[in-house]
Amino acid sequence: MNGIAGRDIIHRWEGNPLISIADLSFRCSDIHNAGIARLNGDVMMLLNIESLQGHNLFYRARSNDCINFTVDPKPFMSPPKTGPRAKYETFGIRDPRITPLEGKFYITYVADSELGMRLGLACTKDFTDVEFLGYVSQPDVKNGVLFPKKINGRYALLKRPDGGNLWLSYSQDLDFWGDEKVIMTTRGGFWDSSRIGAAAVPIECEQGWLLLYYGAKDTSAGPLVRLGAVILDHDDPSKVIARSDIPILSPRERYERVGDIPNMVFSCGAIVKDDEVWVYYGASDSCICLGTATIESISEFCLACAVVQDYMHSMEEE
Amino acid sequence: MKIRHGIDLLQRWRRNPILTLEDVPYRCNTVFNATPVKVDGTYYLIIRIEGQQGYSYFALAHSGDGLHFEVEPTPCMMPSTQEPWRTWEENGIEDPRLTVIEGRYFIMYTACGGHGHYIALAETEDFHNYERIAVVSEPGNKDGVLFPEKINGLYARLDRPFGKGIGSMWISYSPDLVHWGKSEFVCAPRPRFWDQYRIGASAPPIYTDRGWLEIYHGVKMTSAGPIYRIGTIMLDKDNPAHIIGRCVEPLLSPRMDYERIGDVGNVCFACGAIVEDDNSVKVYYGAADTSICVATTTMEELIDSCFECTDEKDCIGGSHH
Numbered sequence: 001m002n003g004i005a006g007r008d009i010i011h012r013w014e015g016n017p018l019i020s021i022a023d024l025s026f027r028c029s030d031i032h033n034a035g036i037a038r039l040n041g042d043v044m045m046l047l048n049i050e051s052l053q054g055h056n057l058f059y060r061a062r063s064n065d066c067i068n069f070t071v072d073p074k075p076f077m078s079p080p081k082t083g084p085r086a087k088y089e090t091f092g093i094r095d096p097r098i099t100p101l102e103g104k105f106y107i108t109y110v111a112d113s114e115l116g117m118r119l120g121l122a123c124t125k126d127f128t129d130v131e132f133l134g135y136v137s138q139p140d141v142k143n144g145v146l147f148p149k150k151i152n153g154r155y156a157l158l159k160r161p162d163g164g165n166l167w168l169s170y171s172q173d174l175d176f177w178g179d180e181k182v183i184m185t186t187r188g189g190f191w192d193s194s195r196i197g198a199a200a201v202p203i204e205c206e207q208g209w210l211l212l213y214y215g216a217k218d219t220s221a222g223p224l225v226r227l228g229a230v231i232l233d234h235d236d237p238s239k240v241i242a243r244s245d246i247p248i249l250s251p252r253e254r255y256e257r258v259g260d261i262p263n264m265v266f267s268c269g270a271i272v273k274d275d276e277v278w279v280y281y282g283a284s285d286s287c288i289c290l291g292t293a294t295i296e297s298i299s300e301f302c303l304a305c306a307v308v309q310d311y312m313h314s315m316e317e318e
Numbered sequence: 319m320k321i322r323h324g325i326d327l328l329q330r331w332r333r334n335p336i337l338t339l340e341d342v343p344y345r346c347n348t349v350f351n352a353t354p355v356k357v358d359g360t361y362y363l364i365i366r367i368e369g370q371q372g373y374s375y376f377a378l379a380h381s382g383d384g385l386h387f388e389v390e391p392t393p394c395m396m397p398s399t400q401e402p403w404r405t406w407e408e409n410g411i412e413d414p415r416l417t418v419i420e421g422r423y424f425i426m427y428t429a430c431g432g433h434g435h436y437i438a439l440a441e442t443e444d445f446h447n448y449e450r451i452a453v454v455s456e457p458g459n460k461d462g463v464l465f466p467e468k469i470n471g472l473y474a475r476l477d478r479p480f481g482k483g484i485g486s487m488w489i490s491y492s493p494d495l496v497h498w499g500k501s502e503f504v505c506a507p508r509p510r511f512w513d514q515y516r517i518g519a520s521a522p523p524i525y526t527d528r529g530w531l532e533i534y535h536g537v538k539m540t541s542a543g544p545i546y547r548i549g550t551i552m553l554d555k556d557n558p559a560h561i562i563g564r565c566v567e568p569l570l571s572p573r574m575d576y577e578r579i580g581d582v583g584n585v586c587f588a589c590g591a592i593v594e595d596d597n598s599v600k601v602y603y604g605a606a607d608t609s610i611c612v613a614t615t616t617m618e619e620l621i622d623s624c625f626e627c628t629d630e631k632d633c634i635g636g637s638h639h
Contacts, residue, residue, distance in 0.1 A: 087503065114636065115503050116482040138479040138488060138501045140458050162458040162480065163434045176497035180453055181402075182433050 009248040009301055010227065010279060010291035017255050017287035018069065018280070019047070019061065025073045027052055030260050033282035034061075035096035036269035037105055043271060044127045045069060045280065046076060046096040046107065047288065055079065056092030056112065060127060066271065066278060067290065077107075077122065077130050085120075085132065088113050093120065097268050099146040099201050101155075108144035108157070111135065119144035119159060121174060134175060137161070143197030147209070151237060158183075158211070160197035166213065168238050183238045184230065186215075191226055191247050194218040199227060200270040203277060205299050208234040208241055212279060214266055215247065225264040226250045227281065229298045242306035248298060249281070249291055259284020327623060328548065328570040328601055328613035331385060335576050335609035337365065342377070342389050345370060348581055349377075349389075350604030353416040353590035355423065356384070361592065362445050363387055363602065364394065364414045364425065365610060368581075373397065373410030373430070378445050384592060384600050385612060395425075395440070395448045406431040406438065406453055415589050417464035417522040419473075424495075426462040426475065429453060437462035437477055439495060452496040455479070461518035461535075467525065469558060476504065476532065476558075478518035485516030486636070487534065487551075489559045502559040505551060506636030507536070512547055512568050515539040517635070520548065520588040521601070528621055529555045529562055533588055533601060536568065546585040547571045548603065551633075552624035563624035564633040570603070570613055580606025593617060 019031060032048040045061040060076035061069040077096075079089035091112035099106045107122040107130065116139025124130045136144060136157060143160040150156070154170040157177065161167055166184040169177045186193050192215025202209040209232040216223040226247035233239035251263045267281035277298065279291045337349050352365035361381040368374045376395040379387040397407035409430035417424050422441060425448065429438040434457030440448045454475070455462065461478040468474070472491040475498075479488055486506040492498045507514050513536020521533040530553040537544045547568035554560040572584040588603040597617040605611045627633050 084502075114482070115484070115486065115506075116479070118501075134499070135501060136499065138456055138459065138477075138490070139482065140480055141456055159456075161434075161456040165433055167456070171497060171499070176492055176494075176499040178452060178454070178497035180436070180456060185433070 007252065008250060008291075009229075009298060010293045012253065013067070013290040013292065015067070016253065016289040017283060018067065018290050019071065020255075020287040023069075024049075024071055029054065030286050031282070031288060032056070032285045033095050033266055033268040034280050034288050035098040035107065036271055036280050037098040037100055038271055039105075039127060044098070045269075045288075046098060047071060048094050048096060048268075048282075049075075050092075050285075056094045058093060058096055058109075066273065076127070079111075085111070088115060088118060088120075088135065090114060095143065095268050097145045097201055099148050101146065101148050101150075106133075106146050108136070108146050110142050110144070116140050117142050119157075121146075136171075136174070136177060143199075143214075145198035145201055147202055147237065149204075152235065156237060158198040158202075160195070164195035164197075164216075166196050166198060181238045183232070184213075184240055184243065190245070191215055191217050191224070191250075192228055194223060196228075199267040200279065202232065202237070203270065203272060203295065204234070205231065205295050207231050207299055207303065209237055210277070210295060210299055210302075212248070212267055212270060212277075222261075222263070224251065225266055227265055227267055227279070229302050231299055231302050242299075242302035243309075244298075244302045245305045245308070248293065248301070249279070251283070253283075255287055255289065256283040259286030261285035265289075325573070326568075326570050326613075327619060328615050330570075330574065331612045331614065333385070334574070334611040334613075335605060336385060336612050337363075337379060337387055337389065337610040338608070341379075341387070342367065343391050347372075348608045349610055350607045351413045351587055351589045352379075352602050352604065352610045353414045353425070354384070354592050354600070354602045355416050355418065355590075356592050361387070363610070364416060364445070365389070366412055366414065366604070367393065368607075374412045376411060376414055376427075394446055398450065403450055405433075406436065408432050411438070413461065413589055415463045415522055417466050419464065419466055419468075424451075424464055426454075426464050428460045428462075431457075434458055435460050437475075439464075454492070454496070454498050455490075461520070463519040463522040463532075465523050465530065465558070470556070472500075474558060476519035476523065478516075484636070485518060485537070487517055487519060504553070504559055505561045505564070505634050508632055508635040511566075511632075511635075512536055512538050512545075512571075513549060513635075515544065517549075521591045523553065523558070524591065524593060524617075526552075526617065526621055528624070529553050530558050531620055531624065533569075533591060533620070535587055543582075543584070545572065546587050548586050548588055548601070550620055550623045552621070561633050564627045564635075565623045566626040566632075569615070569620075569623060570601075572606070574605075576609050576611065577605040580608030582607035586611075
């Protein structure tokens with residue numbers, strides 16, 4: 001199912017968009033992004049939906065073929081109206097990422113309020129109930145992605161605090177975080193010159209961790225948001241081994257160009273299927289789409305870029 | 319007998335400023351925000367110096383009476399030259415706050431790195447040598463002050479993440495001073511008030527029988543730039559994320575020439591206070607980002623000032639409550 005071959009490393013599924021407003025049994029403003037994970041034989045998706053009032057919340061969708069999804073009529077996770085969380089989620093919850101880890105599914109998401117955006121952490125065993133665990137950042141932090149394995153005995157979290165760079169921090173208990181480090185920065189003059197952040201949960205590959213990330217470039221008409229790839233060291237993911245010079249997916253199709261936030265492809269999750277990575281991405285903050293590529297084609301491309309970068313660097317030094 | 323001299327609750331020492339660049343035995347641009355500690359009758363001030371090259375570092379001054387200080391011949395802490403700290407501090411180190419916990423001297427300060435401002439923590443035994451412990455915040459954070467005691471078994475700090483540019487006060491906790499979490503919002507700027515634009519912790523919290531007394535700074539933005547004033551809040555003893563009182567009026571506002579005129583005019587910015595045995599208090603503050611001053615009051619007056627505000631919404635601040 002390679003769809004249209006050609007311009008991007010990721011191939012779009014010919015049936016895109018996978019889920020749009022017409023597929024829902026309820027009224028809403030828009031469909032933004034989606035986290036995804038495998039549960040037994042099915043795949044479970046958490047959809048970030050914007051209600052007509054303008055608040056964000058999560059709906060669950062299920063599929064047994066990774067393509068045809070049924071979206072629940074009722075929300076799976078909503079911002080609480082009372083209690084200690086309420087004031088941090090008055091605008092809603094956004095951008096869920098689902099990390100399978102130690103027999104559970106951890107959901108990292110953005111809590112949005114007058115106080116700023118911060119990262120929340122929740123947990124579910126089987127996508128029936130969800131338990132809130134705590135907040136794992138202060139305000140002005142988005143795009144929290146938890147690694148699916150502990151790194152040297154500690155939980156590891158990618159995130160994007162203000163300033164638009166990719167950071168990593170560690171924790172022994174998911175409550176207290178430290179060892180903050182900038183691991184990758186924006187690149188002036190490139191497609192990812194304005195902001196970068198983790199997109200999908202990192203995927204273990206031969207060379208380390210394959211991380212799909214998003215890069216934004218601000219234009220006079222707003223940001224262009226694209227998808228890129230980078231390989232991080234397996235034992236020390238603060239080390240970048242190879243980063244793609246070009247995006248692996250850029251907004252080109254009508255459903256990626258036209259919507260509430262046009263010119264955007266933004267992924268919150270991907271699954272591995274045989275030797276392929278299936279990337280679920282929000283397009284224009286208006287629908288969910290699917291794109292695929294072999295893991296090898298992405299990682300080989302990152303490594304090829306790294307070879308050229310090393311060569312250019314050595315030329316500069318001479 | 320309470321006598322309120324003049325216009326502000328805090329009484330300026332008549333010979334302010336206590337330190338200017340004239341008192342520094344080497345060339346520099348300005349001396350300002352300084353944090354005090356009193357050890358066996360000797361007062362130490364860790365002062366922020368901005369060098370003429372443009373970035374800040376710390377120097378040490380000492381005094382027998384808390385009013386007349388001598389600055390030591392060389393700086394006591396410079397931005398690090400060794401990675402990873404070199405990157406964290408490449409644009410300087412600013413606004414130290416010293417807290418004594420179980421006899422250990424901790425300095426929380428702002429590290430100005432290439433990727434933003436963060437809160438960093440160092441420890442000293444002798445005020446001359448500083449061992450860096452960790453960067454303890456995400457970027458976009460300043461004004462970190464450590465509580466002098468653990469709260470419910472955890473170290474605690476107040477800080478000021480920018481949070482949509484509002485500049486509110488938050489609290490975070492840590493089991494080991496390195497890993498931090500369980501962050502909560504504490505209070506925000508108050509519309510209509512003198513602290514309507516931005517607030518942040520100033521002095522490390524002081525334990526009182528009414529709760530944790532925090533001397534903070536509040537900012538009002540004007541067409542000519544910000545005005546920084548000094549205020550007080552009271553936080554719950556057992557849950558300092560909960561604010562139980564807040565001043566209505568600032569305790570000190572820029573009025574004197576040395577507070578009005580300087581590199582950043584109209585600034586009074588405290589980084590610490592000394593509570594004396596007789597319950598008098600010396601508040602050390604940077605004036606106009608150009609000199610260091612001291613003002614005095616009593617614990618009683620500071621505590622009373624926290625309970626001026628009777629409206630809970632006005633205590634918490636912000637537009638969201």
